[in-house]
Amino acid sequence: MSIRKLLLGDEAIALGAIHAGLSGVYAYPGTPSTEITEFIQKDPVARERGIHSRWCTNEKTAMEAALGMSYAGKRALVCMKHVGMNVCADAFVNSAVTGVNGGLVVLAADDPSMHSSQNEQDSRFYAKFAMVPVFEPSNQQEAYDMVAKAFTLSEELKTPVLMRVVTRLAHSRAAVELGEAHAENDFRPSEDRGWVLLPAIARRQYVKLIEKQPQMEEASAWSAFNRLEKEDADLGVVACGIAYNYVKEALSADPARKASILKLSQYPLPAGALRELAASCREILVVEDGQPVVEQDVKALLGAGYPVRGRLTGDLPRTGELDPDSVAASLGVKGAAGLPAAKTLAARPPQLCPGCGHRDVYKALNEVAAEYPGARIFGDIGCYTLGALPPFRALASCVDMGASITMAKGAADAGLFPAIAVIGDSTFTHSGMTGLLDAVNDGSPLTVVISDNLTTAMTGGQDSAGTSKYEAICTGLGVDPAHVRVVVPTPTNIPEITRILREEIAYKGVSVIIPRRECMQTLKRKKK
Amino acid sequence: MKTDIILCGVGGQGILSIATVLGEAATASGLQLKQAEVHGMSQRGGDVQSNLRLSTEPIWSDLIPKGQADLIISMEPMEALRYLPYLSPEGRVVTASKPLVNIPDYPDLADIIAELEALPNVSMMDIETVALENKVPRGANMVLLGMTAPFLGILTPEALRAAVARVFAPKGEAVVEADLLAFDLGLQASGK
Known part of the structure; x- marks a missing residue:
């Protein structure tokens, strides 16, 4: 008897991958892709098999680790939101040139309408650019079924395969008919020299990739999904x-x-x-x-x-x-008429949770920034981006993961003072560390606030790669230990935080202030 | 036969629990189902909604076209108004009457209530107070589900009640009892 299960599109992909003999998922959390990895982390079959599912530091480390697992002959899945493709693009595009050994499926969850994103780039462009096949499910059942086909095609053509979903499928639930769970691949590391992309080898590999193109189109022509x-x-x-x-x-x-x-x-x-x-x-x-x-x-x-x-x-x-x-x-099909739009309606944008430590950080930052007419606070990606909205209106920018530090540095180079960066703990380890090293090497007058809530909060509270390591990371990168300051962001501590902010703004070098207090959401879950 | 439902409220109010019970009841009754949820940024105190489609026939779109929703179930009165263009003229709004004011420009509540009362089919109650007075403070969303039960058509109140018990069973008998009481209070309020 077949088993039917109510699954989110993301969950259908996760289960499809486990049943296809997955050996590892590598991912950084990002809406709307997060639930894939979370599902694998909790799945009993995945746990029993010891399928790798720990979060990675960013999409590039995820992509490369998955490629390494593929090199060793196993099936690997990489999951990310669309903008994560930008972060791992170097590895992704070159993985098409090396080719794969064990099946490699790269899942990109696009977010048209930008429900939780800063752009609506289409990941299918990346597949064209890298010249690899794409699977794009129309429903949850196809999402489940496709993963196995994607792994098979990846191994047949020795190419990574992109699987692209959009928010509406990732976060929509329907019944899915499940198949059997297949065994994992044997451990069988590649003996091929094509993995060494020295120019002489890369040229041959690139010709091979070009020669695979008709087979890819042939696979589409015969696909049961078209x-x-x-x-x-x-x-x-x-x-x-x-x-x-x-x-x-x-x-x-x-x-x-x-x-x-x-x-x-x-x-x-x-x-x-x-x-x-x-x-x-x-x-x-x-x-x-x-x-x-x-x-x-x-x-x-x-x-x-x-x-x-x-x-x-x-x-x-x-x-x-x-x-x-x-x-x-x-299509020229006339829709049904609904009721007229309501007259009494106000927008209700998302906001920082009551009691959130980021609130105290912004309160202190706004108080101090008001004392310097030229002050700018450069923001980053996470819950704390909401500091751009009322009541704080604190941020001058939010561009991509890690850009707070590097943009503040560039602005400081141009003479902006004081240049302040606000970045979350998880975003800092994702893409902020290298920028901080640049600032240290340049001796830039920069005040970096790593607002540490001990989790990746925006996406629902996943483990943060650097927890308990931030002071060591910053001093290790060369920040003077006297200018790495840890505070507890609470309303009563605001006088202390503002005093430290003033001291560090006055310092003509790189300083890091780490307001550290647990996220209200993860705290609430622990108490339950 | 089909029933298209828009579930709405403010992030954190528990609309996904209502969706879970409806989904469980629909699955147990052998219905087709699609349910588009909101995850991510809007869950932080912003407006949230979920499109739930139940049908005896296969369902194509995960989203409900405008003018086709049979029900708007809302945990908050102003949020119920947000989705009116999706409601069929024969459709019904079932909503909490107590506002959640977390924005500075929240409209005058009297205007919201007047606009709701002018709708062709509306059921409105202070579910939070009902839940509190009956000592089931966490059951407001189940009061709302109980209020909705007689209007679902495609699912019987009995099927929903049984689903409430199954969904909350892992949380223990006391939680199940509280949620069933909350459900029944809502059901009675709808005069059934």
Whole structure:
């Protein structure tokens, strides 16, 4: 008897990987990908097998460790949010050139509409850039089934495979029919010299990668996840990933509206199927969540004479995630009328929790910054980014992981004073340490606040890689121990914190202030 | 047959527990289900919502199209208003009446209540006070679920009640009893 289980898209991927014989997941937490690794950490089969699932310091260390596991012959999974692809891009792109031994699946969870992100970059571009196949599930069942296929394809073609999901699938639950749990690969380290990417070898490896391209397209052409659903219709729809569901939802609401559909969940784009679709209709609509990756490919394949509509033509919104309403409109299907929008409504943005230590940090920072007309506080990525919003309005910037320290340094180099960086504990070990070393080597007049709540709070309280090591890391990088100051951020300690801030701003070198108090959320969970 | 539900409130109010019970009841009743949740930044005291679709037939979209929701279930009165364009004109709002004021520009409560009362179908109650007065202080969300039970259509109140017991069983008998009491209080308030 088959087993059905209610799973988030993320959980379906996790279980699919375990059942496909996974030996290790390597990841840094990031919405909407976090639940994959968390699921594997708690899964009884994964625990019994000793599948590696400890959090990594950042996406680059994760990607490289997974590549090492693949080198040793085992199946490895790397998980991250879309912007994590930027962090691991060096390793990812070069892993396509080395090729793999054990199957290597790289899971990127994109966040169109930026629910919890600073951009809506589309990870499928990275796969095109690296020239590797992509799997993009349309639903939770496919997410589960695809992982095993992705590992198999990775081993057959000796290439890493990208699996791309979007927030709506990652964080949506549905019943999934489960298969059997397969054994892990044997330990069998590679004997291939192609892993040494010296130019002479890399050139040969790159030719090999180019030669694999037709096989990748062949795999898409035969993929069970791609399907041409032909109707007697003028309109052909290329429906990628979860966009397929919105197309089916709209067409089932209006039986008079007919369209042929190319359901697309595995790339590179199968050119034969696309040409068949184009030949059977008069125009093509490309429906894809994220950026117009496929729309551009379709235009290039069919030539300027063939009408292709999508996000680039304004038939679908150029930004933001797709939804059933925007897709229905692009298909000419009229939606139902709801009630009129309410008149009595105010926005309710997220905010720092009551009692959170970051609040005391910002209170102290704002008080001191007000004494210096030129002061700027450079922010970073985490809960404490909410310090940019009222009531604090403290931050001048928030760009990418670690940029608080390096931007403050660059601004200080240009003469800005005082330049203050605020970074969380986990973000600091992710990408802040190297920037701090630059500042130390330059003797930059910089005040760095590492707001340490002993966890990776924004994503739900995962272990933070540097806990109990921050003073040692900072002094090890060369910060004068007299200018590494630890405080406890509470309302009663604000006079002490502001005094220390003034002292360290006055110091013409790198100082680090570490306000340390446990996150209210993890504290609450422990008390339960 | 299908029922599309928007569950909403403020991050931390426990809307995902309501979703878990509905999901458990739906699965036990052999229904198809899709449930899109909000995780991440908005959970920190911001507005949160979950789209829950239950059906006897396969469900395509994880998100509910505008004008198609049968129910808005809200832990907070202003949050109930946020999703009105998604509600079918025949749909119903089931909401807590007590506001959670954590923003400086929270509108006048009287205006919110007046707008809610003007809706075609609305059930409103101070679930927090009901839960407190009946000594089930953590059961406000189950009072709300009980209030909703007679209007679900696709699931019976009995199926929901049984799901409450199963979902909270791992937390012990006392928690189950408290949550069942809270559920029944809500159910009675809806006149059933």
